[in-house]
Amino acid sequence: MxxxxxxxxxxxxxxxxxxxxxxxxxxxxxxxxxxxxxxxxxxxxxxxxxxxxxxxxxxxxxxxxxxxxxxxxxxxxxxxxxxxxxxxxxxxINNVTHVGHCHPKVVAAGVEQMSKLVHSPGTKMADSYTQQLLSTFPDNMGHVFYVTSGTEANDLALMIAETVTGHSEIIVIDGAYHGHSKPLVGLSSYKMKEKDDSGISPNPHAWIASNPDPFRGKYADPATAGTQYAGEVKEMIDSMEKEGKKLACYVCESFPGCAGQVKLPEGYFKAVFDHVHRAGGLCVIDEVQTGFGRGGEFFWIFQSQGVKPDIVTVGKPMGNGHPIAAVVTTKEIARDFLAKRPDLQNEYKGNLVSLAVAEAVLRVVEEEGxxxxxxxxxxxxxxxxxxxxxxxxxxxxxxxxxxxxxxxxxxxxxxxxxxxxxxxxxxxxxxxxxxxxxxxxxxxxxxxxxxxxxxxxxxxxxxxxxxxxxxxxxxxx
Amino acid sequence: MxxxxxxxxxxxxxxxxxxxxxxxxxxxxxxxxxxxxxxxxxxxxxxxxxxxxxxxxxxxxxxxxxxxxxxxxxxxxxxxxxxxxxxxxxxxINNVTHVGHCHPKVVAAGVEQMSKLVHSPGTKMADSYTQQLLSTFPDNMGHVFYVTSGTEANDLALMIAETVTGHSEIIVIDGAYHGHSKPLVGLSSYKMKEKDDSGISPNPHAWIASNPDPFRGKYADPATAGTQYAGEVKEMIDSMEKEGKKLACYVCESFPGCAGQVKLPEGYFKAVFDHVHRAGGLCVIDEVQTGFGRGGEFFWIFQSQGVKPDIVTVGKPMGNGHPIAAVVTTKEIARDFLAKRPDLQNEYKGNLVSLAVAEAVLRVVEEEGxxxxxxxxxxxxxxxxxxxxxxxxxxxxxxxxxxxxxxxxxxxxxxxxxxxxxxxxxxxxxxxxxxxxxxxxxxxxxxxxxxxxxxxxxxxxxxxxxxxxxxxxxxxx
Missing domain, CATH: 3.90.1150.10 (Aspartate Aminotransferase, domain 1)
Structure with a gap:
């Protein structure tokens, strides 16, 4: 002392x-x-x-x-x-270090893998982790692509949606933040709002729907706000179709963070998903910030809306700070994407240390309740x-x-x-x-x-x- | 036994x-x-x-x-x-594990940092590493942005070039591979060549110059191939200007890998850089595959062409397999970019474990000659x-x-x-x-x-x- x-x-x-x-x-x-x-x-x-x-x-x-x-x-x-x-x-504020800074079991898993093998094509696969991860999702999910950041995950999700649907347009909400690659910055009005004379234009395929905020937004009646905000998405789809364009996907965080921790009105996703699916688009939910049980009631916050997305992106807490993220989707979508893009077969690998850490994180979440x-x-x-x-x-x-x-x-x-x-x-x-x-x-x-x-x-x-x-x-x- | x-x-x-x-x-x-x-x-x-x-x-x-x-x-x-x-x-084949799989000093550095802190805004900075890294570059370089993958690095390099120049067009070479994000796949004819009915079109701003291959390409006389291939880049610039478009940047690997380990003809980069700079564009060199001394004669292979690029992207060997990459550029370009994109101020952080590893890698490269x-x-x-x-x-x-x-x-x-x-x-x-x-x-x-x-x-x-x-x-x- x-x-x-x-x-x-x-x-x-x-x-x-x-x-x-x-x-x-x-x-x-x-x-x-x-x-x-x-x-x-x-x-x-x-x-x-x-x-x-x-x-x-x-x-x-x-x-x-x-x-x-x-x-x-x-x-x-x-x-x-x-x-x-x-x-x-x-x-x-550190939701990224999900189970706590330097959790001993997470450190041990990382150290063990670091001492064994860090990088090599092929190698120890993420098989058992993939199974565990998929078991936390609704039963329509059956495929995982591993990447190194939430940005890469959302970028891939968009590429999958465009490839599989053959469509080009994307609907996002005002205040969204989906990452820092060029296509994603152009979708993230959270970022674009602050832009000045940068010369970078927003993503030309982006359609920005109102932030479905039941406290501060334009619809505040809890009984109807969900369908009203979803109605805007429907109107947007109608507008783009009049212009001869087609919807590739709708992308939204399950609890929009940068938009202000917005608790989505009841029934919102369900109504949106119906509109999007009728237009032949895919529903992409960004759980990069929110996932892995932080929501308490559910392992993934989108589950609070009772929906089954086509694609879910996950990241930050996944590796407790180590760079790893993933795109989770259905077998059908994954198969279709890879059949159409065989050139991308070898791109989506997880880093071995990050994967070992991710497995430990999931174990700790379970063991420690x-x-x-x-x-x-x-x-x-x-x-x-x-x-x-x-x-x-x-x-x-x-x-x-x-x-x-x-x-x-x-x-x-x-x-x-x-x-x-x-x-x-x-x-x-x-x-x-x-x-x-x-x-x-x-x-x-x-x-x-x-x-x-x-x-x-x-x-x-x-x-x-x-x-x-x-x-x-x-x-x- | x-x-x-x-x-x-x-x-x-x-x-x-x-x-x-x-x-x-x-x-x-x-x-x-x-x-x-x-x-x-x-x-x-x-x-x-x-x-x-x-x-x-x-x-x-x-x-x-x-x-x-x-x-x-x-x-x-x-x-x-x-x-x-x-x-x-x-x-x-594992150039990524640059100093060897599980090099004891690299593992030790990673383990030490993992046990101390993996992720937090701010924290132990990359100061000393940044200095060391910059000391390996020509003296025009003065700024480093850290990201998690070569893909993120090239994506950022493009965004910087577009922002700083206010121009939109990009010249790449046939057979290039620069990463797997959507804009990069669209630039990488190595990937696009294999595409079928995917529905994804190449990057609409991409102009693809001939692979400057002195063995198999169209110009084979060592005395003139460099200026001849560079002349194609000049013709492209003229064409785009006739269309009212302007060049943001020229992007090329210093020893194009997927294009076939192409040893660039003498004087090629020098002539290209002159053309590109006269058009107000930036010269971006992709050293993600090749850097950190692998070239033997030089720490960065672009140095074999006696040029000073405006932006260099580095990656793979940097972290010996741990996810880290960087965009290295001049102080002026970095300052201009961040002034025009203040919203991106907080995006480009290195992972602490990867940074600690990167520092060890650089030390081992030096210590072991x-x-x-x-x-x-x-x-x-x-x-x-x-x-x-x-x-x-x-x-x-x-x-x-x-x-x-x-x-x-x-x-x-x-x-x-x-x-x-x-x-x-x-x-x-x-x-x-x-x-x-x-x-x-x-x-x-x-x-x-x-x-x-x-x-x-x-x-x-x-x-x-x-x-x-x-x-x-x-x-x-």
Whole structure:
């Protein structure tokens, strides 16, 4: 302990970091990680690193929360991230590290495969994993293509839909985000909205339907919003057919994230799927952000709408941070695609280490009962947030599935006007004061996004709730 | 040894595999891997695995050499791959596992990072690696964007070129292969050539120049071929300008692989770059297959042409099989791109484990002097192959840079007619008889492709050469 105190004193004296924040909020005391040696200090001083980054690295590799307080995350364990001074931060945003940072069983699986074989054509197949993955899907699914990122997965999904249908048009929703390749950026109005004179035009085949948002969107009656929003998709199909064009596919996230954690109205997908299938198109659901049991009630959030998609893309949590993603589809579609594109037979391989890790992730989700845990803990957080909304009128809406939760901040007092400024301040204050990481998102940047590693505990949830309550009180009263 | 003999006997008795092949060809006896425990037998029997794969996995995940003899590669060490019976195969094709399968220093770097942190926004930056990587490039390069695959890298390179120039057209060469995303497949005539009624049209902005092949192409005089092939690019630019279109970029591999290991004629890039720059376009060089010192003489093969590209994409060997790739460009281009596309600021991150591995790979290349080794050993193999060409008239051409070598097989007796059938038979026979893995490639599938891990030894080279000699004798005399 003496050494730790000395470090902390020196740190405070040097003035390099600010207020330490109440440790009680982070739940039980967090010992240094037991399994790994303490990280050595980085070879480059942070200042020098910042200078070098400015000089050499694309700004895309920015420090986390650069605008608020640059944190150099040195290591992670479970639901905590640690800076180079071993200060813990409660991570409420890393849905990618699905079962927790550096889960021992996941690390072990990766290490074993790394020591055996990393890359070779053919080799140990994903057979058993593929079976396990398919068993989590509706029974129409029978084929898996492996790729290295959600972007590659969505790109392939589009290529499959166009090839199999022979059609060209694509319907997406406003605020969608499907990836960073050229065709996908052109489909992602979340990205295109921010574009200026870039010279890149949106995907010429994209048709953008309204964000089916029952809180802020144009249809708000829960009894009819689903069919009304789906009706727009139908109108679009009619319009394109009048122009002599045909629908290849409809693509949508099951719980649109960047669009603002939008909980789709009941019956929406069912009605959309009917329209799309009648037009000879395919229904592609993007579960890259949301899948693998995070939704609590269901393993895949699209299941909450009672539909069977033609293609589902999965990614981020699949490899707990290791690069792997997949396109899951029916046997018929896969067979048809590969028959028409034999040249692409050898393209879609999974990296062996990522596949071994993915298998471990699925095992851990099952062994640790994380789906039920997400349902129960997510339900608790949602109910507490709903109570908090009574106290804080700036909380306009609270919604989510399991451990994927959105808190919509408004001007309050009956107004639905989005309050992006407040969301930004909340994120900053929770980080600076309480070392709790949440983020803001949505078309107006006014939705707090909560999607922690699935090992998040009840004590963590209470820390998060207390911090949010206190920060909102400070900022609005 | 007793155990090994027992295994071999049982294997032969069971009749599961065929002829074992002369072990002497594989150089010194290969002990079981010293650092890792012996792999456990796969849970699924191979027959069951084959059945399951047929049922569930896209055929893209095929077994290696499925048509010749399905090998289930269980593990790899250095330049050897081992099947589930611990039989070694000499790997002459895995340029991706650049410094050798499971190089201890690479594994150690990956394991350390996996145990520390795999994914988090921000975090340990690629600062020192970025500096090291940039130091291998001409001095105009100053920025690195990290992505997860060569496909993502080329996709981003195109997006950068289009954004920065504001132009739309792209010139590529016939036989090119730049990746499997939709825009890239549409540029890769290597892929498009094999297309049938897929409904996917080539990239509408693609202009396909002749494969600048001085052996088989339309210009064969070494003194003029470079400017002649470059002249075609100039004509294309003139044509597009007449149509009111403008050139965004010219994209080419530095040693076109799928086009047949084409050694570009002298002065070709220099002349092309002049034409492209005069038209306001950017010069993009794809070093995904070839980079990181494999070329021997140079760290990047484009340097053999004495040019400074505007953008270079790198990948495969970068992570020794772990998913990582990058777009390297000038500070000015990177700044301009990000200013015009602020929405893409946060997209191009490297995976932390892959970055740690990439850093180790670069260190090993330097520590083990692998660039000089590639030059010397590659030079030896090329000279021996040239001698062999005197004996075997079916060897039409031998060419390469360092340890990236192509052997073009023809009908012989003065004919340049490509002999893809012979190439196929050679690959099969070298595998079945001598357990040596080479592959065939090229527009006519008649080029033997040799690109082993860089730890390939002189003894390995002699095994390869002896095997090729013997197999050619058997097949042609």
């Amino acid at each position: 003496a050494a730790a105190v000395a470090v902390r004193t020196r740190r405070l004296e040097s003035g390099r970091v600010g207020h330490v924040g109440p440790r009680r909020l982070i739940g039980p005391a967090v010992p240094p990680p037991p399994r790994a040696k303490r990280p050595r200090l980085e070879q480059l001083e942070k200042e020098k690193a910042l200078e070098l980054r400015k000089k050499h690295v694309a700004p895309s590799l920015g420090l986390h929360y650069a605008a608020v307080k640059p944190i150099k995350v040195a290591y992670g364990r479970g639901q905590y991230l640690y800076d180079e001074w071993d200060e813990p931060y409660l991570d409420c 994380l789906v039920a845990h997400a349902r129960e803990l997510g339900g608790y957080i949602l109910s507490q947030l709903s109570l908090m909304a009574n106290k804080h009128p700036c909380i306009g809406d609270v919604r989510g599935y399991g451990l994927f939760i959105g808190v919509e901040l408004t001007e309050g007092a009956g107004s639905k006007a989005p309050n992006g400024k407040l969301a930004k301040d909340v994120v900053a204050k929770m980080l600076l004061r309480d070392k709790i990481m949440v983020m803001q998102d949505g078309l107006d940047n006014n939705v707090l996004k909560i999607k922690p590693p699935m090992c998040f505990t009840r004590a963590n949830a209470d820390s998060l709730l207390q911090s949010l309550d206190a920060v909102l009180t400070d900022l609005t009263q | 007793a155990a090994a003999v027992a295994v071999r006997t049982r294997r032969l008795e069971s009749g599961r595999v065929g002829h074992v092949g002369p072990r002497r060809l594989i150089g010194p006896a290969v002990p079981p891997p010293p650092r890792a425990k012996r792999p456990r037998l796969e849970q699924l029997e191979k027959e069951k695995a084959l059945e399951l794969r047929k049922k569930h996995v896209a055929p893209s995940l095929g077994l290696h050499y499925a048509a010749v003899k399905p090998i289930k590669v269980a593990y790899g060490r250095g330049q050897y791959l081992y099947d589930e019976w611990d039989e070694p195969y000499l790997d002459c 692998l660039v000089a080794h590639a030059r010397e050993l590659g030079g030896y193999i090329l000279s021996q192959l040239s001698l062999m060409a005197n004996k075997h008239p079916c060897i039409g051409d031998v060419r390469g840079y360092g340890l990236f070598i192509g052997v073009e097989l023809t009908e012989g007796a003065g004919s340049k007619a490509p002999n893809g059938k012979l190439a196929k038979d050679v690959v099969a026979k070298m595998l079945l008889r001598d357990k040596i893995m080479v592959m065939q490639d090229g527009l006519d599938n008649n080029v033997l492709k040799i690109k082993p891990p860089m730890c390939f030894t002189r003894a390995n080279a002699d095994s390869l050469l002896q095997s090729l000699d013997a197999v050619l004798t058997d097949l042609t005399q």
